[in-house]
Amino acid sequence: MSALSIATRTGRARARRSGAGATRPGIAWAAPATLFFLLFAIVPLVMVLVLSFTNWNGLSSPQFNGFANFSKLLDDPVMRQSIGLTLLLTALGVLTQTPISLLLGVWAAGPQRNRAVLSAVFFIPLLLSATAVSVVWRAILDPNFGLPAQMHWLFGNGNLLGSQSGSIGVLTFVGLWQYAPMHALIYQGGARAIPEVLYQAAAIDGAGRFRQFFHITLPQLRTTMVTSVILMVVGGLTTFDTVLILTQGGPGTDTTVTAYYMYEQAFQSFNYGEASAIALVLVVVATLVSLIVVRLSGYGSMRSEMEGL
Amino acid sequence: MKRRASSRVLMSTGCAALALGLTFGLTACSSGGTSSSSSGTITVLVYGDTGNTVEKQIIDTFNKTSKVKAVMQTIPGAEYQAKLNTIINTSQAPDIFFNWGGGSIAPYVKANLLLPLDSFIKQDPALKSSFLPSVFNTAVINGTSYGIPMRGTQPVLLFNNKSVLAKAGISGAPATWADLLADVRILKAKGITPIALGGGDQWPTLMWFEYLYDRVAGPTLFQDALNGDKSAWASPDSQTALSMIKQLIDAGAFGSNFDSVKFTDGGSPALLASGKAAFELMGSWEYSTQNSADPAFAKDGLGYSAFPSVPGGKGNPADLVGNTNNFYSVLKKSKYPQADADLLKLMYSSEFVQAQLGIGNLPTTTNTPQYLSTAASPAYDEYQYNLVKSAPSFQLSWDQAYPPAATDPMHTAVAEFFDGKLDANGFIQAMQNLPTS
Numbered sequence: 001m002s003a004l005s006i007a008t009r010t011g012r013a014r015a016r017r018s019g020a021g022a023t024r025p026g027i028a029w030a031a032p033a034t035l036f037f038l039l040f041a042i043v044p045l046v047m048v049l050v051l052s053f054t055n056w057n058g059l060s061s062p063q064f065n066g067f068a069n070f071s072k073l074l075d076d077p078v079m080r081q082s083i084g085l086t087l088l089l090t091a092l093g094v095l096t097q098t099p100i101s102l103l104l105g106v107w108a109a110g111p112q113r114n115r116a117v118l119s120a121v122f123f124i125p126l127l128l129s130a131t132a133v134s135v136v137w138r139a140i141l142d143p144n145f146g147l148p149a150q151m152h153w154l155f156g157n158g159n160l161l162g163s164q165s166g167s168i169g170v171l172t173f174v175g176l177w178q179y180a181p182m183h184a185l186i187y188q189g190g191a192r193a194i195p196e197v198l199y200q201a202a203a204i205d206g207a208g209r210f211r212q213f214f215h216i217t218l219p220q221l222r223t224t225m226v227t228s229v230i231l232m233v234v235g236g237l238t239t240f241d242t243v244l245i246l247t248q249g250g251p252g253t254d255t256t257v258t259a260y261y262m263y264e265q266a267f268q269s270f271n272y273g274e275a276s277a278i279a280l281v282l283v284v285v286a287t288l289v290s291l292i293v294v295r296l297s298g299y300g301s302m303r304s305e306m307e308g309l
Numbered sequence: 310m311k312r313r314a315s316s317r318v319l320m321s322t323g324c325a326a327l328a329l330g331l332t333f334g335l336t337a338c339s340s341g342g343t344s345s346s347s348s349g350t351i352t353v354l355v356y357g358d359t360g361n362t363v364e365k366q367i368i369d370t371f372n373k374t375s376k377v378k379a380v381m382q383t384i385p386g387a388e389y390q391a392k393l394n395t396i397i398n399t400s401q402a403p404d405i406f407f408n409w410g411g412g413s414i415a416p417y418v419k420a421n422l423l424l425p426l427d428s429f430i431k432q433d434p435a436l437k438s439s440f441l442p443s444v445f446n447t448a449v450i451n452g453t454s455y456g457i458p459m460r461g462t463q464p465v466l467l468f469n470n471k472s473v474l475a476k477a478g479i480s481g482a483p484a485t486w487a488d489l490l491a492d493v494r495i496l497k498a499k500g501i502t503p504i505a506l507g508g509g510d511q512w513p514t515l516m517w518f519e520y521l522y523d524r525v526a527g528p529t530l531f532q533d534a535l536n537g538d539k540s541a542w543a544s545p546d547s548q549t550a551l552s553m554i555k556q557l558i559d560a561g562a563f564g565s566n567f568d569s570v571k572f573t574d575g576g577s578p579a580l581l582a583s584g585k586a587a588f589e590l591m592g593s594w595e596y597s598t599q600n601s602a603d604p605a606f607a608k609d610g611l612g613y614s615a616f617p618s619v620p621g622g623k624g625n626p627a628d629l630v631g632n633t634n635n636f637y638s639v640l641k642k643s644k645y646p647q648a649d650a651d652l653l654k655l656m657y658s659s660e661f662v663q664a665q666l667g668i669g670n671l672p673t674t675t676n677t678p679q680y681l682s683t684a685a686s687p688a689y690d691e692y693q694y695n696l697v698k699s700a701p702s703f704q705l706s707w708d709q710a711y712p713p714a715a716t717d718p719m720h721t722a723v724a725e726f727f728d729g730k731l732d733a734n735g736f737i738q739a740m741q742n743l744p745t746s
Contacts, residue, residue, distance in 0.1 A: 159568060
């Protein structure tokens with residue numbers, strides 16, 4: 001007990017000593033980054049805010065129309081549906097990617113002999129752009145010349161992208177295939193950081209592999225999991241490229257997620273005002289969802305996992 | 310009031326930043342081009358694809374004799390319309406630009422950005438009389454000409470796989486709607502998908518509506534609707550056309566998985582070439598698509614015909630739909646209108662016609678027939694040319710005729726009608742809700 005308190009005291013003293021000579025960086029150091037942030041994040045956001053109260057086709061000057069865009073969105077079934085779809089795809093993404101990437105990551109953190117080679121193979125999707133991944137999967141899932149043509153027992157008539165459930169399934173699966181490696185990488189790092197002594201102590205107490213996983217690995221990866229889930233949520237809410245290439249929001253508007261609907265309004269229909277309003281709604285929804293995630297996970301008052309060590 | 314003024318300042322800074330970014334992008338992709346603002350040059354903005362070799366060649370020819378030099382810039386395919394729309398009202402706007410006529414330039418005409426070409430035509434009547442009227446009219450808006458045809462025509466034809474038809478005992482392409490329905494029944498019984506459809510792209514689906522509406526109601530119904538008469542969509546002719554399409558879908562003509570098939574990734578052309586499907590309704594580019602995938606099939610196995618007639622319908626069986634041509638339009642603020650006019654005159658020169666035929670495009674000038682023998686596929690080009698020349702009406706694709714804001718809801722409506730998610734009344738309502746201007 002006394003040995004421990006001496007150790008912390010010397011540690012604290014050392015930290016103070018090393019920091020004493022250096023001064024805190026002044027505001028000048030932050031200026032370039034702040035300027036960039038203002039120019040490329042805050043200014044566009046403010047412009048979108050202003051544009052969302054206008055009617056603008058990009059040619060003549062914007063006309064203010066008050067809340068017309070927002071009241072139109074409120075009555076727009078495609079918009080209402082798109083928010084539900086976005087949340088659904090996000091939830092499906094988290095639910096499918098978390099278990100797989102957790103298992104892959106923890107496995108990849110281990111000392112097995114074939115680990116490095118297999119990990120490299122698993123991480124290949126991470127190197128490909130979402131666009132390339134979508135193009136490849138479209139070809140693989142072609143109903144007449146791809147896998148479904150050979151596997152009727154699984155795919156039926158192969159009309160995967162012709163129904164809402166089929167398209168959502170494909171989008172979720174392709175997202176899983178593409179993003180699981182990145183989250184596995186995060187979990188691998190987290191698992192590597194778990195002190196070996198915990199496992200040794202558990203082994204002495206007679207805990208098997210499963211008990212070690214559920215009682216040491218999982219609790220120790222809690223903060224890692226929160227980080228990974230937040231990344232998944234942010235990625236899920238802004239899903240766009242896979243939708244653009246795999247389904248184009250179809251069949252009909254069955255997979256028109258909010259980000260894709262915004263793109264359609266802005267760059268195909270040239271309704272920049274309405275598109276800005278959609279963007280603003282997306283910002284509000286995304287902020288709400290991340291607030292909920294942060295609140296539920298206790299991210300704000302995160303405790304250390306090293307307590308008691 | 311104050312809020313309004315300050316927002317405009319904000320917006321213009323934003324536009325400047327956007328335009329700045331675009332200039333960098335454009336300079337990067339134009340081959341050594343200079344800025345349009347320097348004196349003595351005009352900028353020609355073209356949709357970037359393999360056809361650019363001819364545009365470049367014509368501009369080089371122009372530069373040999375002209376004091377004002379033309380500079381070509383390109384924007385790669387899919388992004389063309391979106392980027393054009395962002396720069397057209399800025400100082401980075403080109404002098405002359407590529408477009409599809411109709412709805413693709415109507416918003417610019419409305420915003421008073423385009424130069425009426427009447428004075429050019431008055432000065433040189435050949436600028437109008439050298440082109441087939443049904444094509445030239447696509448870029449006539451409210452009675453004024455705004456564009457000169459500058460590439461090839463692309464009518465929509467009914468393509469077939471000759472050997473599949475022969476094996477099924479079908480002699481030749483269907484001449485009437487009843488023939489087509491009979492063929493569908495025969496092919497379906499043999500386990501062949503009667504008609505390949507890239508439903509995932511949605512615009513191939515739209516072609517069926519374009520032809521059926523023309524054959525049943527004649528070209529006026531769509532023109533009325535486009536001019537703002539929404540009741541046209543609810544007319545008995547409209548109902549008839551929809552019920553005929555429904556009849557074809559319900560007969561299983563398109564199979565059951567067309568929503569997962571695309572033309573653009575080669576899915577539906579492969580269905581036709583491999584004999585898994587017998588027909589495909591597609592623009593004339595089907596030939597070059599098949600030719601690049603399998604030249605032997607394009608040459609001997611690919612049949613083509615006009616869309617079947619509908620007995621009792623008001624439309625002339627010789628009517629066509631599709632992309633009439635692409636056009637060059639001129640901006641009002643161009644500094645050298647005379648140079649613009651001189652460049653446009655090259656669009657009916659023999660050099661232009663021969664160069665276009667050489668890369669497989671079919672120009673729509675009146676002097677085209679005398680060079681047809683030099684084309685890459687003379688018989689096919691001659692067939693198309695005669696169709697276009699004798700067509701009483703050549704309807705521009707609906708999604709190009711309507712303004713851009715209508716494209717997505719229109720595509721969604723046709724796809725949902727094919728899926729059965731919209732019935733005839735739902736479709737009519739969707740079309741009535743389209744913005745017409």
